[in-house]
Amino acid sequence: MIEAKRKIREPRITLVGAGPGDPELITMKGANALKDADVVLYDALVNEKVLEYASTDAIKIYVGKRSGEHSYSQEAVNQLMVDYALNYGHVVRLKGGDPFVFGRGYEEVNFAAGYSIVAQVIPGLSSSISVPGLQQIPVTHRGLSESFWVVTGTTASGAISNDLYEAARTKATVVVLMGLNKLKDIVKLYQQEGRSKLPVAVIQNGSTENEKFAIGIVDTIVEVVEEKGIGAPAILVFGEVVSLHPEFQPIRDFFAAVKEEL
Structure with missing residues (x-):
């Protein structure tokens, strides 16, 4: 029996600010984005309990980004974000605090635009x-x-x-x-x-x-x-x-x- 091909949704990226650490301090909009995500790329400063808002079926990938222990370069994270969006659909880029306060969020939005991928920003508590x-x-x-x-x-x-x-x-x-x-x-x-x-x-x-x-x-x-x-x-x-x-x-x-x- 031939396995049915998985339907891939329209590629899109959502940058979500996870807040300062307490998993309850993420916004409702951020939590809803996680619930809808096909893939979550999350940073070192994100409390992993925040990932519980995401679907159990979602792919969750730790990409580091803490001073002194970068698991991935920023360039690599940018490319992963785009590649997963093209191959899986909705990617949530989960960042500690707010994506635009020393979070290099604009660089990621700009990179996504270079591939004509729609990117949304959901602020977080800095x-x-x-x-x-x-x-x-x-x-x-x-x-x-x-x-x-x-x-x-x-x-x-x-x-x-x-x-x-x-x-x-x-x-x-x-x-x-x-x-x-x-x-x-x-x-x-x-x-x-x-x-x-x-x-x-x-x-x-x-x-x-x-x-x-x-x-x-x-x-x-x-x-x-x-x-x-x-x-x-x-x-x-x-x-x-x-x-x-x-x-x-x-x-x-x-x-x-x-x-x-x-």
Whole structure:
């Protein structure tokens, strides 16, 4: 008996932001796209529990894309995405956070357009806003911060981002993604600007059961991070808004007492 040929749907690609880590923080639209997917290509920063939204019949392929351990180059991911769309139908490209916040989402949309494949983007909660928020740290607050910057800690060349030199001078909240391994360098920038007492928070695996949290000031944060055993992936939050966190009050009291003694 000849097996019936599998019907291939119209090729299309959906870029979906999975959010900061908690599988319940993906949008309903993102979850529905996963349910409809024939193939899911997912990154290292995606909680694998999010894949439970996809059909059990869907092909699920891990494509890495974490700093220091790329399973596939970006070029290879682009080609896989297109090849699977042409051969299977609907491909969901699942990315941590939001696809357009240091997610190289536009590159993937543009690559798909080169093959005349329809591509849709479903935004996700970026860790730059949602993770501090879950810790009750607002990125803006009246009287403390009128704006916020989101900066990458490390460029493609491995150097510290030039934008951080400007960010260290601003009164805005500065959220640094992919910057934990440059924490000492970033601290030096703030110290050189005379901002050694600025509140800082570092959050690893934000929104997940493995979350770790460190809080301090520019002068102490490296030591606190080491004591807490915090590693990547983590976000850094520099700004007066960090002082609103309940755990910062003892730090404030300590420095006030030291100042009185002097």
